[in-house]
Amino acid sequence: MLNKVRVRFAPSPTGGLHLGGVRTVLYNYLFAKKHGGDFIVRIEDTDQSRFVPGAEQYIFDCLKWCNLEPDESPVHGGNYGPYRQSERKAIYLPYAEKLIEEGFAYYAFDTPEELEQMRIDEKTAENLSPQYDNSIRRKMKNSLTLSAEKTRQLLNAGTAHVIRIKMPEHETISFTDLVHGEVSFDSSLVDDKVLIKADGMPTYHMAVVVDDYLMQITHAFRGEEWLSSAPVHILLWKYLFGLNSMPQWAHLPLILGPNGKLSKRDGAKFGFPVYAMNWTDPRNNEFTEGFKEKGFLPEAFINLLAMLGWNSGSEQEIFSLEEMIDAFSIDRIHKSGARFDYEKATWFNQEWIRKIPVAQLTTTVKPLLEAAGCTITDDNRLTSIVQLVKDRCSLLPDFEKQAGYFYLSPVKWEREAVLPKWTSEKPEFFEQFCKNLATIGNWNFIEIETVFKNLSTEMNIKPGELQLPLRVMLVGGKYGPAVFDIAYWIGKEETIARIQKALPIFKA
């Protein structure tokens, strides 16, 4: 590659950041870093009616959480700004006017009502959604059908108008997509897309081309939903800047939900997140859950996303960001959409909980436990506890159950779990056990176990029949690591206290 690699993620700040969006960011980022290039975030806020306050900040918060920081953006700065299209409004019109001069575009004065009427009038069984294309445009009110004088008149009078591209007739437009290979379209089947809207803002089509050129983008990754409008972009590049400077396109496969395209509805319906972080729409207070708050580690989140539509060709599935950068290549991106599997997603998280350094894990788990009511005064003790239980957790909130009882005495017990084996000599055992525990000088799990085993031998009760009741008394249920480890970390007094507190409830 001759030029420095420059890629961009271009979201419109209209709501939460979707799984697919984050994956697009990730592939951009991986490719840029792999080739020593720049990753740019450009905000595509050309639709003022869809502007949502806070959405832009939210996007940057998500990128930060994922550790996918841009090199250039409205908040990170850069030499190709401004990075918000709304702030670039004045840039686009001259290019559109140039297209008109050269006969590649035209003014159109049709009102929204007239367009709607056209769609009704022209609709037939063979043409369910009529487009403003080469067959229709000669029936409409535009600078192609109006005299030059009339057009000038309308323009001077400030008549509302748009600028549309004039799609050529029967021309095959083809290009090589980095993911799909050769793709071609018949130009007469593509409509005359609006380039500049009546409010003077460019549409996406105009803005991507001009901005990608001005920002010297070399590779353009975007979702496959854009593939159908690629011919418009190709033509614009050809007319405006020449095909030689056009970025290489890579249309990424879609991420699908349990049935069809993945939507935030699916998340609500099936109980998994689809946004990177929690998002509340300020317009209607509609809340959508995020992976972060659901208890995913960012390392796991980007890892699982990377594997949805790409793989390294090896059997490796767990990748750190650095490993992904190293292994990434566009030619191993799949052509077909991938269905998102929440079970597998949680497996990735489980793997990452085990993989990241325990100190780092502890830092993220601590506030969770505190929020659940645990008072944590000794970080070293917490670290040991996290180490002890982390194999049992696949989502961060699992730590509340698996580590909470080290701080909070159980308030209810799974009596049913022990009742079947709860014979009359058991209470006797535990009362004596408490007395014996009290005599232990050096409180460690070997001592505790020894005392336990000795007494069970003495009373002729199988230790196995005693362990489960002990566990339930200490933690409240059938879970957690080895019982004697638990007793050790709870401490002598607390262990005895918990047994004595639970005993009457089991007797009843």
Add this chain to the structure above:
RNA sequence: GCCGCGUUGGUCAAGGGGUUAAGACGCCUCCCUUUCACGGAGGAAUCACGGGUUCGAAUCCCGUACGUGGUACCA
């Protein structure tokens, strides 16, 4: 409807003319553990369909079906 893109177990996928068609998630059985996990050993389950081309097709070609995206002064 029209146009584009796609189709390997339930899901993610390797493989791209000759393979017993990898591996992972999930599921099932067993071992370990008298908790739950982790770990270990097994198991069930796949090339959408129909035609070609070829000695030979999951792999190449053509149809069909299905899925998916687009068909806005939204991105």
